[in-house]
Amino acid sequence: MTTLSFEFFPTQTDEGTSKLLAVRDELAAFDPEFFSVTYGAGGSTRDRTFAMVEAIQQRGIAAAPHLSCVGDSTADLRDLLQRYQALGIKRIVTLRGDLPSGSGLASSELRYANELVEFIRKETGDHFTLEVAAYPEMHPQASSFEKDLQNFVRKVKAGADSAITQYFFNADSYFHFVDRVRAMGVDIPIIPGIMPITNYSKLARFSDSCGAEIPRWIRKQLEAYGDDSDSIVKFGEEVVTDMCRRLLDGGAPGLHFYTLNQAKPSLAVWKNLV
Ligand code: FAD
Numbered sequence: 001m002t003t004l005s006f007e008f009f010p011t012q013t014d015e016g017t018s019k020l021l022a023v024r025d026e027l028a029a030f031d032p033e034f035f036s037v038t039y040g041a042g043g044s045t046r047d048r049t050f051a052m053v054e055a056i057q058q059r060g061i062a063a064a065p066h067l068s069c070v071g072d073s074t075a076d077l078r079d080l081l082q083r084y085q086a087l088g089i090k091r092i093v094t095l096r097g098d099l100p101s102g103s104g105l106a107s108s109e110l111r112y113a114n115e116l117v118e119f120i121r122k123e124t125g126d127h128f129t130l131e132v133a134a135y136p137e138m139h140p141q142a143s144s145f146e147k148d149l150q151n152f153v154r155k156v157k158a159g160a161d162s163a164i165t166q167y168f169f170n171a172d173s174y175f176h177f178v179d180r181v182r183a184m185g186v187d188i189p190i191i192p193g194i195m196p197i198t199n200y201s202k203l204a205r206f207s208d209s210c211g212a213e214i215p216r217w218i219r220k221q222l223e224a225y226g227d228d229s230d231s232i233v234k235f236g237e238e239v240v241t242d243m244c245r246r247l248l249d250g251g252a253p254g255l256h257f258y259t260l261n262q263a264k265p266s267l268a269v270w271k272n273l274v
Contacts (some may be wrong), residue, residue, distance in 0.1 A: 003191065003254030004030060005064075005164075008056075008204060009038045010048035010263050017055065019261075024056055028090030030270060033254070034091055036131075042071030050083065057087055064131065065089060067120075068097025069110035074119065077110070081123055090235040091129040093164065094120060094155075110203065114151070117158035130205025132160040134190055136168050136177035140211030153169055156186050160192040163188060164256045167195035167212050171246040178251075185235065189253040194259070196265030197222070198230070233265070241272040248273065 006027050010019045024035060027051040037052045039045055049065055056063035065084060069077065084092070096113040110116050118128055135148060143149035156163075168174060174192050181190070195212075197203060200222040207214050214222075216241055225231040244255055257266035 004032045005034050005256045006259050007036045010045045010052045031167045034064045036064040038048050039066040064091040066093040068095040069116040070097045071099050074109045085108045093131040114154040114158045120187045121159040129161045131162050131171045134163040134165045136173040163190045165193045167193045190248050191254045192254045215241050237268050241269050
């Protein structure tokens with residue numbers, strides 16, 4: 001069975017929230033396993049993430065809050081876990097997070113995602129299914145690919161049930177990562193995170209900061225389209241659909257879409273696959 005999930009970020013305004021709930025309703029027709037909602041490291045979106053999770057959960061499809069540990073106290077994290085339990089949440093995307101300034105790591109009570117996984121297990125036992133992040137092209141701050149793999153295994157050993165990858169545009173990086181961690185004894189599902197392509201300059205900026213590579217042939221083609229956004233969207237849809245097909249044919253257990261709070265780009269790809 002192929003699992004499907006969609007990621008949102010919390011909105012700033014009531015109007016944004018009602019728009020996002022309409023997007024959620026459109027995507028719900030495709031029966032996703034869950035909708036996840038990102039969390040601003042250090043608690044910057046604590047209330048807005050909670051409110052969005054609550055709104056999604058109340059409409060009858062599972063919501064999975066992201067939770068990051070850097071810059072949050074264990075008292076705050078404990079409080080949030082209790083509130084999520086009371087709301088009937090069953091899944092958490094468990095992360096270290098990035099503080100905007102890059103500071104705060106040294107002074108955080110929990111410094112890495114494996115410590116947050118351990119903390120949640122200690123506080124709440126097996127109540128939550130815990131997702132962790134995986135980086136087929138290596139986390140940008142890792143000292144080496146080897147070390148990053150070891151740190152990924154550490155999160156799994158701490159009690160993660162499943163992983164979602166950073167996005168990538170090269171299916172081979174996913175297969176290589178999966179082969180490497182399987183050889184290290186990891187047997188949890190590793191779901192590719194999929195970023196639809198709709199806007200070249202934003203994608204290029206974001207990819208630089210999170211260490212995701214846009215292959216040269218894709219970059220050059222997108223650059224050549226300039227302001228022709230219809231062609232960018234059409235080409236992006238083809239490229240991402242082809243990659244997803246390869247991923248699923250090659251054994252990926254499902255797909256997690258980074259929706260950027262829009263239904264159309266993710267659905268265009270998904271509809272080509274089913
Ligand atoms: P970790 O697994 O802790 O890894 C971070 C770095 O430290 C890596 O380089 C790793 O090799 C190294 N490392 C790990 N453990 C140790 C250890 N014990 N000792 C020494 N080094 C170690 N960010 C947000 O702020 N909010 C979100 O909602 C959010 N959602 C995301 C969802 C997904 C699916 C993904 C892939 C990323 C998301 N991010 C989010 C980004 C993420 O927080 C950043 O990539 C962050 O820099 C690393 O988080 P992590 O959980 O992978 O960290």
